[in-house]
Amino acid sequence: MSSNSAVYEVIVISTIKDVALLAGVSPATVSRVITNKGNIASDTKAKVLSAMEQINYVPSQSSIAQSKPGTISFSIARNPKYKLGNPFFSDVLFGISDAARRVDYNVNFSLSHNVEEQIASCIKLYREKQVDGFIFTSVLRSDKDILLKSMLEKEIPFVMIGTSLNHHVFSIHNDNIRDSYMATKFLIEKGYRKILFLTNQLKQDVMYDRLHGYQRAVEEHGLDITSSHVVYSENEEAEITRALDGVMEEGVAFDAIMTMESIMSLTALKYCQSKGLRVPEDVGILCFSNAPYLEKMTPSITGVNLNPDLMGAEAFQLLYDLIHDRPKASVKKSVTLPSEIMERQSTQRMKLN
Numbered sequence: 481m482s483s484n485s486a487v488y489e490v491i492v493i494s495t496i497k498d499v500a501l502l503a504g505v506s507p508a509t510v511s512r513v514i515t516n517k518g519n520i521a522s523d524t525k526a527k528v529l530s531a532m533e534q535i536n537y538v539p540s541q542s543s544i545a546q547s548k549p550g551t552i553s554f555s556i557a558r559n560p561k562y563k564l565g566n567p568f569f570s571d572v573l574f575g576i577s578d579a580a581r582r583v584d585y586n587v588n589f590s591l592s593h594n595v596e597e598q599i600a601s602c603i604k605l606y607r608e609k610q611v612d613g614f615i616f617t618s619v620l621r622s623d624k625d626i627l628l629k630s631m632l633e634k635e636i637p638f639v640m641i642g643t644s645l646n647h648h649v650f651s652i653h654n655d656n657i658r659d660s661y662m663a664t665k666f667l668i669e670k671g672y673r674k675i676l677f678l679t680n681q682l683k684q685d686v687m688y689d690r691l692h693g694y695q696r697a698v699e700e701h702g703l704d705i706t707s708s709h710v711v712y713s714e715n716e717e718a719e720i721t722r723a724l725d726g727v728m729e730e731g732v733a734f735d736a737i738m739t740m741e742s743i744m745s746l747t748a749l750k751y752c753q754s755k756g757l758r759v760p761e762d763v764g765i766l767c768f769s770n771a772p773y774l775e776k777m778t779p780s781i782t783g784v785n786l787n788p789d790l791m792g793a794e795a796f797q798l799l800y801d802l803i804h805d806r807p808k809a810s811v812k813k814s815v816t817l818p819s820e821i822m823e824r825q826s827t828q829r830m831k832l833n
Contacts (some may be wrong), residue, residue, distance in 0.1 A: 615641065660693025
């Protein structure tokens with residue numbers, strides 16, 4: 481060999497995939513060990529750290545930087561006046577926040593006045609890396625297509641609370657047809673025969689599905705109920721009172737009221753009492769909510785427990801997995817939660833023979 485011959489040292493740069501292969505785990509798991517995010521079993525963490533040491537893997541500064549707390553956004557494009565006062569949404573938000581806290585994540589609460597504003601805000605927040613993904617809820621039927629398409633086109637991680645229809649997206653929801661059918665059948669078995677369905681306008685799939693479940697139960701039991709028993713109202717007390725006044729003025733006979741939200745039930749109870757109608761003897765009341773104060777009313781009000789805190793927790797976990805494991809956004813994953821009727825005094829009438 482010539483004295484002028486050069487000696488070259490071959491440097492092999494290890495990657496996160498090499499660590500994953502040696503440790504027998506996924507690259508996503510290695511990433512979570514590096515960033516200290518998520519619940520990683522101690523033996524799995526030990527295998528990853530050992531593999532990193534064996535091949536002298538040094539995480540990049542960008543990987544280390546990811547160890548700062550993540551942030552997701554709970555996004556609603558509706559009038560906040562009607563949503564922030566609804567215990568269902570505060571319970572959903574509690575479930576999201578509690579699950580986020582366990583993995584060192586922050587929750588950003590984002591309110592928009594319309595879907596266009598919501599889309600622009602989401603894209604901006606994601607591009608500027610202020611948030612890692614979104615949880616959407618209370619999406620209007622007319623807004624669903626444009627919102628979901630926009631997020632999919634921009635490849636922005638998101639989970640929707642509510643049914644997704646034909647959109648192949650990740651979603652957490654109740655079976656609102658099942659729940660409404662169950663609630664209507666429950667009232668029928670208690671002896672109620674002329675059930676009012678007091679609802680908001682059918683601008684959301686949840687209301688449309690509940691109406692479908694109600695109608696199915698009514699038809700199966702052959703009840704003499706007409707379109708006049710479906711009563712539309714906004715959530716304001718004055719609007720609800722006006723709607724019920726209309727029912728009375730038209731001479732529509734009723735012996736039970738199903739309401740979509742807790743404020744509707746409170747107003748319905750107050751209305752019945754003002755008209756000298758006894759609850760539950762003359763009129764039964766059932767609510768699609770299980771707000772704590774329904775139990776404290778006199779009489780206490782029967783509610784459908786939709787498990788909103790569990791819904792929030794499941795939505796966060798699904799989004800968290802979506803962010804960190806990066807499954808394809810076109811893969812559909814839909815989670816349907818259980819529900820149960822919490823019977824209280826407002827429906828405790830003996831079954832009629």
